[in-house]
Amino acid sequence: MMRMTMPTAPISMRKLKEILRLKYGCKLSHRQIAKSLSVSPSIVSKYACKSAELDITCWPLDEKWDDNSLQQAFFKTKPRLKGFTIPDWSLVQQELRPKTMTLLLLWEEYKERHAEGFYSYTHFCRQYKAWLKCQKPSMRQNHKAGEKLFVDYCGPTMSIVDRSTGECRTAQVFVAVMGASNYTYAEATYSQKLEDWVMSHARCFEFLGGVPEQIIPDNLKSAVTKPCRYEPDLNPTYQQLATHYDTVIVPARPYKPKDKAKAEVGVQIVERWIMARLRNETFFSLRQLNLKIQELLIDLNQRQMKKHPGSRLSQFEAIDKPALKPLPLQPYSYTLVKQVRVHIDYHIEIEKHYYSVPHTLIKQKLEAHASGKLVTLYHQGIRVAVHPRSYREGAHTTLELHMPIAHQKQQQWTPQRFERWASQFGKSTEQFVMQLMQAKKHPEQSYRACMGLLSLGKKFTDQRLEAACHRALATGVTRVKQVKTILEKGLDKQPLPQAQGDSLQDIDHKNIRGNNYYH
Structure with missing residues (x-):
């Protein structure tokens, strides 16, 4: 049996050198190189992998790599060794979970262990990808440790009864799942509105004891204001949460369920293992419901998994937790972020209360950050006003220095x-x-x-x-x-x-008619 070899001279020597220059000299991605040279990304990847095998990792090339040497190394066919060893692909997938691990390193270790017969790096990568395609959909994505947190809401809701009136109020169930370990978090809130959505994330990070690199939400309105397959517009309040925790929000593409498969499975498990068990219980407060959810959540995370070794908790502590970013020193405080326009009276409106800004900004667009205690206003990234937060509807909070001179005088x-x-x-x-x-x-x-x-x-x-x-x-x-x-x-x-009546009677004037005039 012969080793796999690369085709003879599919590209010119000039293009080969340009690929190496752009990759190692300019540090461009494979797609950028492909676009620049009008070749397919797979061609670029092929020669990049081959160069790694040949220990070519910098530009300019070493003097030994003249055109003849490159021709022999990249385009010369070589006979394959017989009796090569097939790698354990499931072990390869498991090893790839840490962020620092690469296929190249695993291939080098595989080559050292099986020097008598091994795949080339290109064939190693190709065979691994082919193996991945044959696995179940839940196994296709190779999640890095501490990389992704998938978030979503359950479809069914829970009921909370008002003791005094007997009325039922529905509660939504928020679910978050770590990509690599399947470690799960769940809690109930009264709505899917922005504040509930954002604060569920904050409590989830506290539960995890750290912050993942990415958050993968669905396209609900509290997360994405304008869904798009390529460039979705994030809700600015949600984006501010990500900034506080130094993480990245990458919404799942619309109509692409595989992008959030972990969330879909996590939601299903919470519905079956938590919500189904609570279906016959009556709850009189949100806190009471969440205490029960936390109790069942511990059991869920400690339960032995069927398709993975250990439990969700053991996998989380071994894989995800060491790779999480630390929580910020300052606790998160919910901050509403919205775009506002300055009215002609140099005030902006937040939840039916009006706050002043410098009168020179009339009709300009500002970004408002409204926390529980303060309202901070920014124009082009520069802070222009700060006010104490007020919840009086229809009222105004005005600083005299924001007024025109004429208005300041009147205000006195x-x-x-x-x-x-x-x-x-x-x-x-x-x-x-x-x-x-x-x-x-x-x-x-x-x-x-x-x-x-x-x-x-x-x-x-x-x-x-x-x-x-x-x-x-x-x-x-x-x-x-x-x-x-x-x-x-x-x-x-x-x-x-x-006496006004007497004085009128005593007045004697030529222009005043007497009583006799009317008789």
Whole structure:
């Protein structure tokens, strides 16, 4: 039997050298090299593997590798040795789980053990891939230690009964499965909304005692705002969680169930081994339900697996746990992240409350980070405002420094300030100012009138303004213009009549008709 050999000169020597230059000199990927040279990625992989066999791993090439040497090494056919040893492919798959392990290293160890007859590296890789294709779908993916965490929700829900009313409320069951060990986490939440979704991840990481390299979610709205096979748009709050834990979110492709096969199997197991056992029990709180789920989860993870050695827990502690990233020192706090646009009144809206930003950013798009205590606003990555979080719907939180100058001056005036100013003239002036403000639906609408009234003190003296306001209150005058007329006509200097009815009868003037006029 002959060894497998590479075809004779399928590409030119120039292209062969260019493949080596781009791979070892420019550090390009096989696909990038293939695109640059207009060849298939498999061709690039073939010669890259061959170069590894020949210990060619750098550029420029060593002087011994002239064109003739390359021709002999890459394109010359060689007879195969007889009696080669077939590797144990299941053991190879098991060995590949650690992140640092490579097929090349396993092939070198295999070659040393079977020097009398062994596969070439190319044939070794080809045969391993062929073996993988013959396995069951659940065995096709070779998950690295600590690399992937698959997350999803169960289809069925659990019921929680309100003791006081007897009403039932449904609870969703969140499931997370480690790729390499199948170690499983589950908990119940009241919804699949963003906050429940994100906080389930945070509690899952605490349960694992570390953070995986990647999170593989389905395309639910709390995870992906715009599903796409190639470039899905992640929910910014979910992305912020990944940033905090220094991990990567890689959503499963739509309509590609193999991308999240671990999650599908994990969901099925939780439904059968946890939810089915709880179907006849009654729960009166979410905490009570989760305590029971945790109890059954321990049993599930310690149960012996049929298709893998040991239990999920033993596999996790041996494979996944040592490879997990450490938890961040600062605990995660739920932070709503959303894109907002600045309104014309230089405020943005978060959950029906309004927060101010510098007025120069009107109509600009900002990124808002709203935690339980703070609202932080960013423009083009630069922080532009920070406010304490408020949950008062319809209310405004405004900083004076965010206002235009004209608005800042207006903001300095308050009803209390006008009342204090008016009280300096006297009680009647203070009462008239209060009357002006009470006549309007909003006190701010009367500020201009109040300022106009009080400014009359500069022109006519404080004493005369107080007297004019006293006469205005006594005679039912309600407008500032009428008070000004009293001052201009000097009526403030005249005494008020004792009884309004008697004084009207005693007035004798040529322009006033008497009682006889009407008879």
